[in-house]
Amino acid sequence: MRIEIHLQEGFSDLPVTIEAGGAVVADFIATTRLMTGLAKIVPLDLRRGEEVKVSAGKPVASTATAKADAAKPFVTVNLVDGKLHLALEERQPGYL
């Protein structure tokens, strides 16, 4: 199933790693574009229930996980006060 990881607010030149099924599937530097409130969208193909782990910082400052859910295929990731917050959304997040 296809899910989308939406890295949103709080990222400023920050290394981010996304792991799924025990493997690193994405590794990049994230910066939130203030015009839209979005840093990056990472599409992934996962099995239902597979865990996705998002880590921020090098060395890792914060980590959060979520399980892929077909009913809520959008995972929003926000960094608030140095801590990652993940949430599963049914509707595709919009940016303006």
Added chain:
Amino acid sequence: MAKTPKSSGGTSFEERPEAVTLPDEEHPDYVAGQIADGEGSDAGTSEFGFDANISPSPAPGPLPLPGPLPRPFPFPTFCSPVSGRYRYVPLPKQPSVPTIPAPVPGRPIIPRPVPGPIIPINLLSITVRVDVDRFLPQNRISIEWHKRFPNQRAHVIAEVRSDSCTGINNRVIVADIVYRDGDPAAIPGTTVTFRARRTTGLFYGAYTLEITGGGTAKQTFNLSFQSEKFDNVEFEVDRVSNAGTIVTAYNTGDHPNRPATLPVETLSLETVYERAGFDVRMSPNTTVIPTADAGADGTWSDTEMHNAMVTYWSRFADKPQWALWVLYAARHDQGRSLGGVMFDDIGQNHRQGTAIFTDSFIKDAPVGDPNAAGWRQRMEFWTAIHEMGHAFNLAHAWQKALSGSFGHPWIPLPNEPESRSFMNYPFRVTGGESTFFSDFRFRFTDDELVFMRHAPRRFVQMGNSDWFFNHGFEAPDALSQTGDWTLQIRPNRDSNMFRFLEPVTMELKLTNTSGTAVQGDPDLLQDGRHISVYLQREGCETRRWMPMMTRCHEEHSEKIDAGEAIFGSHMISTATDGFIIDEPGFYKVQAAVDMGGEIVISNVLRLYVGSPADNKEAALAPEFFTENVARVLAFNGAPALAPAEDVLREVIAQCPDNPAVPHAKVALSAPQLRDFKVLDLEAGRESMKLTSISNKVSKAAAAQTDALLSKPDAAADTIGHIAYFGQLRSLAEALEEHGAEDKAVKVMKESIKMMKHRNILQTVIDNAERRLKRRS
């Protein structure tokens, strides 16, 4: 530079739905003015709402009436709205008798009258924005201050503490300064009082601003009303051919989910920003952009949109301006999740372009929505206003407190994650977008309005980092002056005509016209630090002359008797960026000097630079009018700039009768009057050493004597008295230093003879004769 729009459909004027709005006075967000309980009373005043028969705007002048108004007893005292933009208007100066030098026998030097109008320069510019009524008043007064000489900028915002209607259209508003930007010395007070009063007739006729408090003397400024709006702005709306029917207006009654008290009216993009305080002009240039400009994938990247903006926006320019481009396109490269973006954060001038994506999530009405079509229209309209708000530098409601690497708010701001503003995401608030729109009134928050209306304009203006005025010249009597000084700029010769290639030298004369002796620095006009000179080639922009050299000397003052003057001389065709007088034509020149708080400005001098006399002058021009040649002339020689010195030798050889020749001869020979130090970098920067080029006094003296004394009047005319006689003095000193006392005496005698012939100041002649006597 703005480009002519091009598209397969050409530029066209597309019909857009008109706004249909309530009359301002009927709108709940509109404050029509003030009404008091009785005439002449400032007790019991209250803001009046929307159902008064009050004239909504101050007239530009008094309205003549046939006689006293019949009025019932008691007649309500009312004050019409005053919100808007005002500008400082200097008080007219009392006419004074100008000081004109008396003609003297021999060679009178009288400045020629300036033909034609004098171009104005506004050295002090004050813009006041009063915000106490009309739409969504914020109870602020802001002042934008710009003094051009010496350069001083400041901006303050004051919060209104009292607003009184003391009589029919007699209003007094007092505000306390709470925000400062720029030079704090410019506006030293703490309290601002704005007064609007009628003079004759019923309407306002006079406006003043007072600044008091902070232990400073009260400053009062006469104002003139400019506009009900705080600034002008232009929007240009283009669309891509596959964007479909775009939404630029919305009827607030279309969707049932809305506040019960929300007026039902059709709002347009311009209506929203007009109510935010801007005089909006919609550009008539609308373009349908071909889809091909989005590239093969059909979706738009930020770069592609930026390219389109440069190509199609008729106002595009690499400069700040109150203008903004709005593009309706189908979809961004990011996909359906991006409904709109202020894409213009690349290049030097940001925030000039915005885009709305019609084929994105903004058209996905919630399942079961009672009016899906109305929902879509509202969302697209809302998105357009939102993106345009970013161009005004408004942040998202939940990002306002961000700082550090993310940026800086202009003042400490709280995040407003629940605000009902165009700058919040409707789906981010508690309860989601249905809750948002249930009490959204199609407006910005108070903080956002304060920012847009009153923040330093460079923070708001599209593409801006700094506010830039255009300026011209102004007649001297337009500024309030004490009359203690008179400044004159003149060429020190009969004619204001200059030959092509001839460097233009001007003399400044500052006369004590106070009637009493004063203390002053005699080097004030010569050191380059206390004066400003402005030039304008007619038909072109005004430029400020920036001298290649300024001198820092120990400040000293001497007595300057009544009627006595101090002098200075400058080659104004050469400046830090090279030649600024380098083309034939008419030029206007004006100077100003800072006399410790009072700016004294000179007459406007009009001079003419002729065309090349022959092909030789024309052929030399590209090599002559360069920064290096300007340096050689300005610094009286520069052996390190050998190619530039070669150009001057060419001028001497090819154009022997051109007045540039004495300048060139002096510049080429002056370094040879002494052992000339040079920094030798041949061995590299680490091994640089100081070497000396030995003097060639005899050779230099011959060249200088030829340049200065073979045709002395011509040389003095073009070089100017101060530089001419100064160079003769340097020559005599060099000769004396190298043992040629007889030749030195001869030069000094010739110099004194010329001084008398040219009617130089007797004190200067006396000094020269005393020096000669010491050597005889």
